[in-house]
Amino acid sequence: MTDTVVADIGALPDRKAQLDNAIAVCDPAALLMSMVHVTGDTALLDEFGARLSIVEPGIHYRTGIRPVTPPGTYPDDVAEDIRARARRILTPDPVAELGVPDGELFNRMATVCTSEWVDAEFTPILLEQSGFTKDRRHVPVTVTPPADFEVIVIGAGIVGVNAGIKLGEAGFGFTIFEERDDIGGTWFRNTYPGAAVDTPSHYYSYSFELNPNWTKYYPTGPEYQRYLLDVVEKYRLRDHIRFGTRVRSATWLERENRWEVVTEDRAGTVVRHRARAVVTALGMLNAANIPDVEGMDTFAGSIVHTAEWDADLDLRGKRVVVLGTGCTSVQVVASIVDEVDALDVVVRSPHWLVPEKAVGGDVTEGEKWALTHLPFYDRWFRLRAYWFASDNLYPMPRIDKEWAATHLSASPANDMALRTAQEYLLASFPDRPDLIEKLTPDFRPYAKRIVKDPGFFAALNRDHVTLHRASFDRVTPEGVVTTEGAFIPADVIILATGFELQFTTAIDIAGRDGRTLAQVWKDGDDPRAYLGVQVAGFPNLFITAGPNSAPNHGAGHNILSEEHVHYVMECLQYLLENDYAAMDVRQDVLDEYNRKVDEALDDTVWVHPGAEINGYYRNSSGRAIVPCPWRLVDYWTMLREPDPEDLTFIGHAATGNGGEAEEQ
Secondary structure, eight states, X not given: OOSOOTTOGGGSSSHHHHHXXXXXXXXXHHHHHXXXXXXXXXXXXXXXXXXXXXXXXXXHHHHTOOOSSOTTOOXXXXXXXXXXXXXXXXXXXXXXXXXXXXXXXXXXXXXXXXXXXXXXXXXXXXXXXXXXXXXXXXXXXXXXXXXXXXXXXXXXXXXXXXXXXXXXXXXXXXXXXXXXXXXOTHHHHOOSTTOBOSSOTTTSSOTTSOOTTOSBXXXXXXXXXXXXXXXXXXXXXXXXXXXXXXXXXXXEETTTXXXXXXXXXXXXXXXXXXXXXXXXXXXXXXXXOXXXXXXXXXXXXXXXXXXXXXXXXXXXXXXEEEEOOSHHHHHHHHHHTTTOSEEEXXXXXXXXXXXXXXXXXXXXXXXXXXXXXXXXXHHHHHHHHHHTTTGGGTTTTBOOHHHHTTOSSSSHHHHHHHHHHHHHHHHHOTTOHHHHHHHOOSSOBTTBOOEEOSSHHHHHTXXXXXXXXXXXXXXXXXXXXXXXXXXXXXXXEEEOOOEEEOSSTTSEEXXXXXXXXXXXXXXXXSOOOBTTTBOTTOTTEEETTOTTOBOXXXXXXXXXXXXXXXXXXXXXXXXXXXXXXXXXXXXXXXXHHHHHHHHHHTTBTTTSTTOTTOGGGBOTTSOBOSBXXXXXXXXXXXXXXOOGGGEEEEEEOOOSSTTOEEEO
C-alpha cells in the first residue's frame, strides 16, 4: 500500500503532519484552551465562548430533559472553526505563553471548556484534580519528621502506592506491607477475561501523574496495572514494600503511644514492628464472595471465581456457565462469547445497563499526540473527563418524594437514567420480549451500580448464549440446577459474584482499653468513622476508603485515594508542628458526623423505601454504609486539614522504638 494512513502517527512523514492529524481528531474544547495557553490571547475565550450555549452545571439532570448531544459538546461549526484557527496558530513544537491561569481566568477558561458555568467553589478541586497544581499543604510545614517517626501502610493498591509517594515526599519513614506478590490491589488480583476500569482512563489516574499514552478511553485491567507499576518505578517505592507479607494484628501501646504491628511472611516468620501511625489501604472489597451452593465440591469440571482467575484455564469449545450480572459478569461474558461452545448466564438480579460508545474504544494516535505535545491540552482534557462524571451527577441518586410516589424512578434526573437504560434495552432486543423481561430490574437506577455495557447485550443475542433469570440451586458433577428447576450441563463454572464487604475488620486491630475495631464495628456490619477515616479509641489509625466515603454518584476511587492520603499527611504534620504523640477523634464528634451522614442519605435511593435490593451498599439493619452523602467538592474540602476542635491529643512526641522490628 502506498497511501498514508493518517490515523497512524508513526507513518506520518514529519511533525507538521503529526500536528495536522492531531488537530483533525482531538477534542476541540481542550484544543481551544491549549491555543489560549500558546498565544496568551484570552480574547479567544470571548470569540468562541460567545458562540456556545453555556448552561448551569447539570441542568439536564436536574430537569430530566435530555440534551440532543452529550453535555459539553461543541457545535460542529464551532469545532471546525477552532480546528481551522489551530492550523494557523499552532506550530509542531508549541510553547506556552500562559502558564497556570489565576483563579478568575481559570474559571473563565473552565466555563468555556465545559460549556457550563464553573463557580469559584470548584476552582481549587479542579486545579488539583486536573493536574494544574499539586495538592496544597494546609498545615504549616516547619518541622521535619524525626527519624523515629515510622508509618506503616497496609496494602499496595492505588491508595497504598499514593500514601507511599506522599510519605516519602514529606520525609517520613514508612513501610508498606502487601500480602500479594506485587502492587496493584484490585488490578493485580483481577485478571479475568475482559477485566477493565469503568471510569475514563484520562481521569482514573493520579492527578500528579497524568498519562498521555492510554491506548483505550476506558483502560483494561492489565493496562491500568502497567500504569501503577510505572508510577512505583518512578518513585522508587519497591524498597519500602514488603511483598508476600500479611498483617496479622495491630495493637495500640498506651505507654509508648505507638502501634505494635505483627506481620507474617510466606515462610511463617512473624515479626513485631513499632510505628507512630498506621494507614490501612485495603479498600472495601477484598475477600472473594463464594456462594454457598450444595454440591460445589462434586463438580467434575472447573470452578473459578473471577477474583481468583486461573490463567491456564482454556475455555475454547467448552460449555460455560456464568453466575452474576454486575460489572464483572458483563465484562467476562462479552469477552469469552467467541471462545466457548455454549454459554449460559445465570442472573438473579439484573443491573441497569447503559450504552457507552467509548467503552473498549481505542484512543487515536492524534489524540495521544495532542495529549503529549500541546501545552496544557492534557489538563483540560482531564478536567472535562472529571467535570462531566462528578457533581453534575449528584442529583441522580437523590429522592424527589412526590415524584417517587408515582414512578419507579426517584426523580426527574433519575428518570433520565432510567429512560436511557430502558431505551437501550428495548433497542438491543427488538424481537426478544423474553430477554427484555428477564433483564429489567425492579429497582431504581443507582440503587445498584449503573453498568456500562462492553458488549454484554450483543453477546446475549448470539445463538449459543442462554440467559436464565434465576440463581444456583445446586451443583452436580455434570452441571448446574437453577432455582427455576432447569439443568445446565457444564464443563466450566465462572463465579462472577463479587467480593465480601470488609472494612479492615479482617485484621485484629485493638485500640485503647483493648477494644477491637471488629467489636466497635459489630464485625463489620455497622462501621462508622469520622470523615470515613478516623475511629474514636484508635489513635493515629487512619482507615482509607472507610465507611460512607465512596463517591457513588460519580468520579472514581482515585479521588478518594488522593483526598484521604492528603488528610493523613495533614494530620501527621499537625502532630509534628504541635509536638503531640498522637491524635484521636472525639466520640461525640464521630457520633454527630454519622448522624449527619445518615440524615443526608435518608433521601437517596440507597436508603429510601424500595432500596432493599441494594446488596453490599447496606448493612443488615438497612443502613447505608458504603456511599458518601456529600458532593465531591464538599467532601474534598472537609478533608483539607484536621479540625483540632474535633480531636483529642495525646502527650508529647516521645523517642525510642520507632520503626524497630523484632523477629520471632
